[in-house]
Amino acid sequence: MTGEEPAGRIETLNGVQIYFETRGTGEVVLLLHGFSGSSQDWKGLTPDWDKTFRLIVPDLRGHGRSGILTNPFRHQDAARDMLALLDRLEIRTCNGVGISGGGNVLLHMATWQPARVKAMVVVSATPYFPAQARSIMRQYPDNLPEAQWEILRRRHPGGDAQIQAILASTRAFADSYDDMNFTPPYLSTIQTRTLIVQGDRDPLYPVELSVEMAKAIPQSRLWIVPNSGHGAVLGERWPEFLKTAGAFLRE
Numbered sequence: 001m002t003g004e005e006p007a008g009r010i011e012t013l014n015g016v017q018i019y020f021e022t023r024g025t026g027e028v029v030l031l032l033h034g035f036s037g038s039s040q041d042w043k044g045l046t047p048d049w050d051k052t053f054r055l056i057v058p059d060l061r062g063h064g065r066s067g068i069l070t071n072p073f074r075h076q077d078a079a080r081d082m083l084a085l086l087d088r089l090e091i092r093t094c095n096g097v098g099i100s101g102g103g104n105v106l107l108h109m110a111t112w113q114p115a116r117v118k119a120m121v122v123v124s125a126t127p128y129f130p131a132q133a134r135s136i137m138r139q140y141p142d143n144l145p146e147a148q149w150e151i152l153r154r155r156h157p158g159g160d161a162q163i164q165a166i167l168a169s170t171r172a173f174a175d176s177y178d179d180m181n182f183t184p185p186y187l188s189t190i191q192t193r194t195l196i197v198q199g200d201r202d203p204l205y206p207v208e209l210s211v212e213m214a215k216a217i218p219q220s221r222l223w224i225v226p227n228s229g230h231g232a233v234l235g236e237r238w239p240e241f242l243k244t245a246g247a248f249l250r251e
Contacts, residue, residue: 008039008065013084014077019065020058020085024050028094029249030082030117031057032102034124034231035073036166038064038155041099046242052250056094058085060105062166068158069165072172074179075101079108083116095249096120099231104180110192111182119193121245124230126205127182127213129173133204138174141167187216194220195248197241199232221248 008021021039029049033041039057049055060078062069082105086094096117098106103125110117129137144167156162173179194217198210207224214222223244225232233241 010065011085011088013081013088016061016081017067018058018061018081018085020056022089023055023057024053026052026054027249028091029053029055030086030094030096030106031055032060032082032096032098032105033063034099035060035101035169036063036152036155037099037102040064040155044238046239046246049242049246052246053095056085056089056091058082060102062162062169064155065157068162069169072176073101073166073169074176075104076108076179078105079112082109083113086116092116093118097123097245097249098125099123099233100125107182107187107190110190110194111186114189114191117192119195119249119251121195121197121248123197123233123241124199124202124205125196125213126180126209127187128180128209129176130205130209132206134174136204137170140170182213184212184216187213188218190217190219192217192219193248193251195223195245196220197223197225197233199225199228199230201228202230202232204230 008019010017010019031042033039039059042057059066061081062073093116096106103122106120106122107125110120152163196210196214198207200207210222214220225237
């Protein structure tokens with residue numbers, strides 16, 4: 001977010017504490033960070049987002065200032081939390097932007113309540129976990145360098161206990177087959193205008209999965225980012241992404 005840090009609040013939703021911040025006025029946009037990220041990942045928004053959108057920026061369950069996970073993270077559970085948050089805020093419809101795990105959450109929301117999400121941008125999302133992702137997920141907690149631990153500690157005030165609970169979920173992902181299981185016929189029920197963004201060198205989710213989603217979702221567009229990995233819009237492409245995503249949501 002830009003400017004002064006907005007005051008956040010915590011609501012208990014589906015039996016868990018969910019932290020979120022709100023800012024701006026206009027069309028509602030729900031901003032969902034990636035797995036192991038936090039709401040603070042959206043600090044780098046340009047001022048025009050605050051001026052034209054009402055931004056809802058949560059920490060997904062187990063992340064950031066939300067309550068520590070007591071069970072492995074499931075995108076379905078997080079989607080239920082977000083729908084409950086919209087209900088609590090009396091928001092009937094919204095737009096959404098989700099990166100990686102946040103994009104996965106939006107896919108669940110858009111299939112469960114097709115009229116709820118009017119437009120969404122999903123970056124490095126997936127209809128299911130392919131074998132190559134499962135191999136990485138299974139080994140990820142054991143291969144985390146100290147520098148990455150420090151990044152995680154800055155995002156998660158619950159400290160190493162909170163981080164360990166998050167990392168344990170990556171192993172659970174490796175053996176989960178029902179949480180992310182979107183077939184083309186199921187994706188075809190999505191009524192939401194959808195911009196799918198994918199790096200052509202994503203080590204987790206091959207570009208073919210995004211092509212599959214784009215073919216299945218009726219009102220979809222596909223942006224393949226060249227020479228980019230997972231989280232393709234992060235880094236030097238962030239300004240271009242904000243401009244493109246903002247224009248798409250304003251259509």
